[in-house]
Amino acid sequence: MDRTTASPVGRPNHNHQIVSKLKRCPTPGLPDNNMDRVENATPPDKSTRSSFSSVRENDSNLAQTFTTTKVSSYSKEADEAIEDQPPLPTEMTTQTQFVPPVTQPNSRLHGSWFPAVAAEGFQGWKQIGVKGRQASKSYGDLQALKIVWSTPATPPRKKDPERPPPGQSSIEKLPAEILGQIIDHLVLDVPPNGISARNVDLMSLLLTSRTLHSATLNSLYKNITIPHSRIFRKFLTHISQNQELGTIVRRLDFCHFNPTTLFSTASERATTRNLTPETLLQCLELTPFLREFLAQEYIEDEINASVLRKLFFGLERLQGIDFCGCSSTNFKNAFQSILQADWPDFLPISRLCMHKCITLSSSVFETLLPRLGDLTHLDLAGTRVTDEALQSIPHTARITHLNLSKCRLLTADAIIDFVANHPAASGLVFLSLGVDARSHQLLDEDALDRLIPTLPPTLRSLSLKGSRMAPSHIDLLRPLTKHLEELALGRRLKITDIDRLFVPDESNDGEDASKELEWVPHTLRYLDLSDYTAVELDLITLFGRNTSIMKRYSAPLDVIEIPDDMYARLATSPVVKQLGWVVTENGSRAWLVRLRDLEDGPRDSGLRPWKMGASFWGMRKIPIACAEVGGMYGSYMFKRKL
Template sequence: MGFHAKEFSYTSWEYETQTKTASATGTVERPPLPHDESDNADTRAPFEKLPVEIYDQIFSYLIPQEPQSGYKRRNGDLSAVLKASRTLYAATLFTIFQNAMFPHSPVYSKFLEQITNHPVLGGMVRRMDFSQYTSVGLGRTGRMNMEMQNLTAKTLTKGLRATGNLREFLAQEALGPDIDASVLEELFFTLPLLEAVDFCGASASRFKEAFTEVMHPWNPKLPESFPVQRLSLHECTTLATSVFTAILPRLPNLTHLDLSHTQVTDSALMSIPATANITHLSLSKCARLKGENVVTFLLEHPAVRNLKVLNLHYDASRYRLLSAVDVEDLLPNLPKSLVSLNLTGASISSEHMPMLLPLVSRLEELSLGHTELAMEDINTFFAPQWKSNLRYLDLTGISAVSPNALHFSTGAILPQDTTLQVLELSEKNVTGCAKLHATKACGWSEQSYGRRSWLVKSNTHDDGERPWKMGSKKWGNRKIPCNFGEVGGIYAYYGLAK
C-alpha cells in the first residue's frame, strides 16, 4: 500500500469521524455511504446504490498483490475510483485500508498520519503487511533513515493502538530493529481480534531482547491466552527457549505454526493446548528437538490430529532428526488429512517403501531429499496400482537420481503421463536434464530460484491453487503461510529460494 497522503485528505470523509469498535462477533460497522441530503430525491447513479458488499467484491480485483518496483505510485486504479464520486470515495476507502502494505517507511508515515487524523480509518485496517518492507533506497543511508523517524518502535506502537480491529500483522527481518517490548505488548496484549502474526527471519538484538522480556514465563503481565491462530517464527534463530515455553501454552486456537530453525524444545511443543487444531506445522532445522519425542508429539498430541502440511526438513550433514526407527513409527500413523509431507534428511531407505507407497494416493507434495532411496523405488511411486496423486516431488541430493535415470530407467518418471507437475532436483541434475532433447519433448522445462531448481511440467490444466495453500499457486513452499494470498517479498525468498 503506497499512497500520497493528500489523496486521502478530502473533507468529504469528515462526514464520519467516530472510532468504530468491534462487536462480539469480531466485525466492525461500516460507515454509511453518503448521499446529497439537500434534496429528498436520490440523485445517485444506479451503480452508486449497490450494497457495500458488492463494492467490496468489485474493488478487490483492483488491489495489487505485490507493490510495484521502485517508488512508483501504487493503488492507482483505486485512487482513480476515489475521485469518481463521494459515494464511491467512501466505499473504496475500506478496500484500500483493510490490507495496508508498507514497502518503505515513508508509506507507513503517511498511513499513520491518516489513521491518526481520521480514527475511523484505523478501525478499517485488518492487515498490516511489512513483508515487502525495506529500509534501503532513495539514496539514503541507514543513519538517515533512523533520523527521519518514519518507522520506529514508537510510531509502530502508535499505529497498533490506532488499529483496534487488526487481524494480521506480517513482519520480517528488516523490521526486527524496530520491534521493542512496547510493540510486542501492544500486539499480543491489547488486540482482541488478532489472528495471525509473522516475524519471518527476525533476529536483531533488539527483537530478541524484546521477546525475552515480554514472553518470559514469569512475566506478570502475560495473559492466560492469546487469540492468535497463525504464528510464524520462521528463522527467528536468536529467540531463547524461554520464549517458546511462555508463548506456546497460551495459544488455544492455534491452526498454523512455523518454528523452523528456532530453539524450540520438546517440552514446549508438548505444552501446546489440547484445544488447538494445527493443520500446518513446520519444525524444520530445530536442533534442540529429538526425533523420538517429535514422533511422540505427532502421534499422541490431540492438537495435531488433523494435520494437512508437515515440514520436517533437516540438513542431514548437520543434524538428522528422524532415525530409521523413528520413520518406521511415524509413516504408518500419519493423519489421513495430510496432503504435504517433507521428510528431507530423514533416514529413509528402500526398507521403508512399503510404508511410503500407501501415502502417494493422498499426498500432493512429498519431499524425500537426501535419503537413500534407489531409482527403482522412486519410479514405483507412479506405478498404476498405487494411484499416485503427487503434484510435487523433491528428490534433491539422492545419489541414485541422474538425468539418464529419470528418462531411461525402467518406469522412468519424466516420460510418463502422471499427475506430477513439479520435480525438484539439484541444480546439476536440472541442468543435465535441460540439455537432453527428451526432457523438452516430454513437456518439461527448467526453472530455478535462489538455491533451488525444478523441472516444471508445461501445458497442465491445473493452476496449482489449493485451499490448504491459502491463496498461493506455487508448489514446494517451505514456509508456513500466515495470510491468504500469493507468496511474495521476503516470504517467497524464505519459502521458495532457500
C-alpha cells in the same frame, strides 16, 4: 494506499459512519508533496543489501517460474505525468500585440499581451512563444473556447425518467460484502510500469457516491503494504489526522519492506525517523482492530518490548503474527524482557510464524505456546523449541500447518508422539520435518517406521527431507500418495525404489495381476529429490525406458525438485526436452517441470486453499495471511533450500 490481497470485509455499518466525518478531509491515498525527500539518494543497485531480494511468482503457463529483483517493485518511483492531449503543430505562428498601460504609456514592464486578430490565426495561449520557448503552463486552451470571453448559458438538461435517484442505483443497493469483493478486483497490488498511477479507478470511486466512497475506503485501508519508510510515514499521517481510517485496517504487511531503498546508510534512516519503535507503536495504537501483523528481518530492530506488549496484550482481535527471519540482538532482548510480564492464560493468536528466529531462547516458546488455544498455523523452523514446549500446546488447538524443520532440540520420539496422540495434530494438512542431513539427523529408519503409519488422511504436503530411508518405506508411503500432493523424500533410496510410488509392482502370477487392476492412481504433483547429490541421483535410470517417473503416464506429477548443482547439466540436455520436461531455477533451488501439450488442456495453476495464496509447489515457509507471495516471504518460501 498500498495494500495486498483482501481479507474479509469489516463491519459495513461502521464504514457508513465514517463517511460523514471524512466529507471535508483530503482524499486519502493521494501523494503528499510535503513529505520528506532525500536528495542525491543512492541508486538501488548500489544501496541495497546483498541479502535482500524480492521474489514473486510469475504468472505464466509454466510452473515454478519466478520474477526475482533485488529491490521490491513497490519502491519504484512513479514517472512524471504527461499531457493526455496531442501537441499542436510546432510550425504554427501566433500574432500578438502589446497594449501599454493607460497611466504609464512609456512603460514596458506593465501592460498586457493579447492576440492581434483573435479570429485570424490565433491557436491558443499555449503557443505564444516567450524567449524562444513555449513557457505557458496553462491547462486550458482558448482555442477550445472559440475565443468566447463570456460563459455561454448552459442548456437545461432533460431528466432521464429511467435514471434512478441518487443512492438508489443497482450497484449501490448491493450488500456491503458483495460490493467490497467487486471493488477489490480493481485494486492493483503491484504498481504498473510507466506513467499510470496506481489505483486511479479507486480514487475515482471515492468521488462517485456515498455508498461507493465507504466501500472504496474499506478496500484502500483494509490491507496495508509498507514497501519503505516514506509510505509508512504517509500512512501514519493519514490515520493520525483521520483516526476513523485506522479502524478499517486489518493487515499491516512489511514483507516488501527494504530500508535501503531510500537511504544508503543507517544514520540517514535514523535522522529521518520515519519507521521507529515509537512510530510503529503509535501505528498499532491507531489500528485497534488489526488482525494480521506481518514483519520480517528488516524491521526487527523496530520491534521493541513496547511493540511486543501491544501485539500480544493490547490487540484483542489479532489472529496472525509473522516474525520471519527476525534474529537481531535487540529483538531477542525485547522478547526476553516481556517474559516476566503478567501473561494472560489465553491469547487469541491462531497463526504464528517464527521462521528462522534462531536467537530466541527456549523459554520464549515454553511461555508462548501453552497460551495458544486456537492455534491453526505454526512455523518454528530453525528455532530452539523443545519437546516440552511442543507438548504444551493446548488440546483445544487444531493445527493444520506445522513446520518443525531444522529444530535441533526436538527429538524424534516427541514428534512422533505429538503427531500420533496429540488432539491438536489430528487434522494436519501441511507437515515439514526436513533437516540438513550433513549436520543433523532427526528421523532414522526406525523412527520412520513408527511415524508414517500415524500420519492422518487429511495430509496434503509432507517433507521428510534429510531422513534416513529404506526401500521398505515405499510400501508405507504408497497409501499416502493417494491423497498427498507434495512429497519430499529422504536419502538412501534408489530411483527404482521411488518409481514404485507411481506404478504397481510387476505381476508374476494371477494374484499380482488382480492387484494391478485394483491399483489406485496417485495424486502427487510435486516430488522433492533435492536431498540427493548429483552423484547419488542416477540420471541414466531416471530418464531410462524402464522408469515411469518422467513418462506421460506419471501425471499428474508436474514438478520434480532436483539438486541445484544439476541445473547447468540438465539445462543443456536434449533428453529432458524430448521427454516433455524443462529445467527452471530460482536462487539455490532447481526443478524439472512438465511441459503441457494442447491435448492436455490448460495447466493446473497450483492454487490450493491450503497454500493460502501461493501458486507454486514446494514452499519452505508457512504463509500466515491469504495473499500473493512476494518480497522477503517469497525468498524464504521458494528461493532457499530449507
